[in-house]
Amino acid sequence: MPSSLPGTLRVLIPASRIRKRVRELARSISRDFQGQEITLLCVLKGSFVFLADLVRELPGLVHIDFLAVSSYGSGVRPSGPIRLVKDVASSLRGRKVLVVEDVVDTGRTVAFLRRHLARKGARAVRICALLDKPSVRSVPISLDYVGFRIPDRFVVGYGLDVAERYRNLPYLAVFHRKNSAKADRPN
Ligand code: PRP
Numbered sequence: 001m002p003s004s005l006p007g008t009l010r011v012l013i014p015a016s017r018i019r020k021r022v023r024e025l026a027r028s029i030s031r032d033f034q035g036q037e038i039t040l041l042c043v044l045k046g047s048f049v050f051l052a053d054l055v056r057e058l059p060g061l062v063h064i065d066f067l068a069v070s071s072y073g074s075g076v077r078p079s080g081p082i083r084l085v086k087d088v089a090s091s092l093r094g095r096k097v098l099v100v101e102d103v104v105d106t107g108r109t110v111a112f113l114r115r116h117l118a119r120k121g122a123r124a125v126r127i128c129a130l131l132d133k134p135s136v137r138s139v140p141i142s143l144d145y146v147g148f149r150i151p152d153r154f155v156v157g158y159g160l161d162v163a164e165r166y167r168n169l170p171y172l173a174v175f176h177r178k179n180s181a182k183a184d185r186p187n
Contacts, residue, residue: 005165006178012155013148013172018130021147022050025128026057028145029098032126037061039095041088041117043109044068046102049159049167050130050147054100065090069109082112093121102159103131107139114141131155131172 040062042051055062068086099113110127117125128145136152154177156162157169166175 005162005175007162008176008178009156009166009169009173010176011171012150012153012174015158015170018147018158018172019053022053022130023057025145025147026054029054029128030058030060033060033096033098035060036096037063039063039065039090039092039097039122041097041099041113042066043099043101043113044086045167046159046161047100047130050102051100054128063090063095065092067113069112071108082108084116088120091121092117094123096124097122097126099125099127101127101129103133103155104129104141104143105133105136107137107141110141110143111139130158131160 038060040051040055040058042048042064044066045068051064055064065088066086067084067088069082070085071080071082097117099110099117101110104110104127110129113127114125126144127142129143130147132143132146132149133152134149154162154175155172156166156175157171157173159167160172161167162175166173
């Protein structure tokens with residue numbers, strides 16, 4: 001296992017389990033959107049791996065677009081306003097949109113995206129999150145598809161990072177910071 005940062009990794013969800021769950025999610029999504037064209041919206045950066053695997057399990061007609069958001073604040077968790085860093089490139093007017101998120105923590109990003117996509121004229125918005133950490137939610141939101149509900153741990157791999165590292169791991173791992181009694185901290 002790579003150890004390029006002062007910390008250790010413990011496998012949380014192996015690649016085989018992720019693969020199986022992504023297929024199950026794709027089956028549910030295909031069933032719900034049967035015969036309809038959807039726009040899969042990848043929230044950069046962390047969701048790019050999940051989206052790449054998910055889209056290849058979806059047999060129907062899909063458009064792909066990308067956006068990026070960022071939040072600022074001084075606390076451990078981002079607490080400032082959510083800012084749109086990169087908007088979608090295509091028109092979403094009248095489209096059915098499936099937002100693809102790697103992880104939902106406080107729910108602030110999802111709440112922001114729902115407002116943003118409504119302003120852009122999306123006809124329907126559903127949210128698909130690979131990971132959900134319900135224990136840290138501060139904004140009430142609903143998720144339509146969830147891969148895994150997990151406790152509040154600092155998770156890396158399969159697109160998720162710590163200081164831009166480990167996005168390329170094919171599995172999900174908990175990052176334990178060295179010399180930290182409570183090693184796991186949120187993404
Ligand atoms: C993560 C994740 C969500 C957001 C969720 O992004 O991809 O967009 O945080 O947090 P929230 O529910 O508290 O709003 P991150 O800031 O880690 O950026 P990255 O995907 O570019 O790594």
